[in-house]
Amino acid sequence: MSRSPSSFYRRLIAVTTVLTLCLVMLGAYVRLSDAGLGCPDWPGCYGHLTPTRASDFIARAVEVQGGEHGPVSMGKAWREMVHRYFASGLGLLIIAIAVIGWRQRARLGQSPWLATALVGVVVLQGLFGKWTVTLLLKPAIVTGHLLGGLLTLAMLVWLWERQHAGHARVDAAAARRLRAASLLGFALLAGQIFLGGWTSTNYAALACPDLPTCQGQWLPETNFADAFHLVRELGMTGDGENLPMQALTAIHLSHRIGAVVVALYLGWLAWRVRRVDGLQSLGAALMAVLAAQLVLGLSNVWLSLPLPVAVAHNGGAAVLVALMVMLNYRVGRARRVNPAVVRSIHPARHQA
Numbered sequence: 001m002s003r004s005p006s007s008f009y010r011r012l013i014a015v016t017t018v019l020t021l022c023l024v025m026l027g028a029y030v031r032l033s034d035a036g037l038g039c040p041d042w043p044g045c046y047g048h049l050t051p052t053r054a055s056d057f058i059a060r061a062v063e064v065q066g067g068e069h070g071p072v073s074m075g076k077a078w079r080e081m082v083h084r085y086f087a088s089g090l091g092l093l094i095i096a097i098a099v100i101g102w103r104q105r106a107r108l109g110q111s112p113w114l115a116t117a118l119v120g121v122v123v124l125q126g127l128f129g130k131w132t133v134t135l136l137l138k139p140a141i142v143t144g145h146l147l148g149g150l151l152t153l154a155m156l157v158w159l160w161e162r163q164h165a166g167h168a169r170v171d172a173a174a175a176r177r178l179r180a181a182s183l184l185g186f187a188l189l190a191g192q193i194f195l196g197g198w199t200s201t202n203y204a205a206l207a208c209p210d211l212p213t214c215q216g217q218w219l220p221e222t223n224f225a226d227a228f229h230l231v232r233e234l235g236m237t238g239d240g241e242n243l244p245m246q247a248l249t250a251i252h253l254s255h256r257i258g259a260v261v262v263a264l265y266l267g268w269l270a271w272r273v274r275r276v277d278g279l280q281s282l283g284a285a286l287m288a289v290l291a292a293q294l295v296l297g298l299s300n301v302w303l304s305l306p307l308p309v310a311v312a313h314n315g316g317a318a319v320l321v322a323l324m325v326m327l328n329y330r331v332g333r334a335r336r337v338n339p340a341v342v343r344s345i346h347p348a349r350h351q352a
Contacts, residue, residue: 006108009100010163016093017156021318023086024149028314030083031146031200032307036137038076042130043084051077087129091122094152097159110162118155124148140230142201143194150193150321157322161329170278170334178272178331185269186324192262193317195255200314202227202234205305207245207252211298214253222250259297266290266320273327282330286323292316 030036039045039054046057051074061072068075098119101112128145135141199205208214223246229238237243267290273283293316299309 006104006163009097009104009108010160012093012097012100013156013160013163016090016097017153017160017322019086019090019093020149020153020156021315021322023083023090024146024153024318025311025315026083026086027146027149028200028311029307030079031142032305032310033076033079034071035076035079036132036142037071038073038078038080040072040133042133045077045081051081084129087126091126094118094122094156108163114155114159114162118152118159121148121152121155125152137201137234139198139201139232139234143197146197146201147194150318153318154321154325157325158329161326161333170276170330172335174276175331175334178276178327179335181269181272182324182328182331185266186328188262188265189320189324192255192258193321195251195258196313196317198228199251199255200310202243202248202251204248204251204255205300205310207248208256209301209304211301214249214256220249220253221246222253223247224250224254227251227254259294263290263294278334279327279330282323282327286320286327289316289319289323293320 030038039051040061041047044054045051046054048054051058054077055074058072058074058077062068062070062074065072094115098112098115101108101110101115105112125145125148128141128148131138131141132145208220210216214220223244226237226243227247227250232238233240235243237247266286270283270287270290273279273286276283293313296309296313296316299306300313303309
């Protein structure tokens with residue numbers, strides 16, 4: 001018996017979503033291991049398809065920079081190119097999702113425009129990937145590339161939720177009470193992810209090497225004007241001067257304060273979600289991932305940013321995005337359910 005189009009489509013979206021999460025973490029690994037310029041051109045590596053074919057160019061670059069610890073090495077070149085290969089394959093899968101969405105739109109019973117918009121986001125992601133290299137890791141470009149990857153993940157999760165008909169019902173009254181809180185939670189999380197990306201792309205993660213103070217002070221000297229000047233080179237101010245330590249401190253403190261605010265809010269939201277029939281498991285997952293993310297963030301400071309912990313912290317942020325998308329989708333969907341259906345599912349709640 002052949003698979004239905006909806007079954008195949010659902011599996012394709014699920015696989016692509018998981019691969020996107022993996023790609024977000026792979027991108028974090030490339031960035032945090034300083035391999036972003038391992039191949040300083042795009043889309044190839046010194047004009048070749050693989051670093052092996054570009055080995056002579058890489059060897060000369062290593063000699064010029066005085067060793068393997070500079071921006072170019074064979075290992076860094078391979079990390080960068082594997083990330084590009086992975087991203088290209090993912091782009092093809094997303095194009096396939098859009099094509100199937102259009103060709104099977106009648107049988108799927110849904111608009112294909114979300115899948116089409118996803119293709120546009122992926123094209124923009126490709127451009128950000130190019131600019132990341134050709135513009136020499138400008139913080140605004142690298143942060144935009146990170147946010148684009150998470151936007152891709154969020155859209156895929158939303159698309160997957162649309163295919164999944166087996167969700168437990170949530171009554172409309174509970175959904176109305178959660179709707180605004182869920183949207184605010186997603187907005188706060190997005191802002192915190194920007195601050196985290198800005199901290200990472202400016203290499204400010206260790207600007208405050210202690211907890212709960214920063215540089216031994218509760219209120220260290222900061223420079224917010226240069227810290228959040230978006231259009232500038234890596235390590236430079238908008239005027240072309242070296243970025244001062246006070247600016248890196250401001251970036252780190254902003255992310256740290258944001259983490260406290262978001263943790264408190266999402267923790268409260270998860271507690272509320274766990275009390276709603278049909279959303280208990282989602283609330284529990286949100287609470288668990290939030291706790292893990294806090295431990296990973298603290299460990300980055302305590303352990304001086306070990307690479308596996310830093311990559312896992314990026315992955316935790318991506319999982320939180322996925323969970324918040326799922327929450328907002330299910331709450332929005334529940335608000336559209338006919339009250340008669342709800343009464344048939346929970347009759348005891350509606351007895352006179």
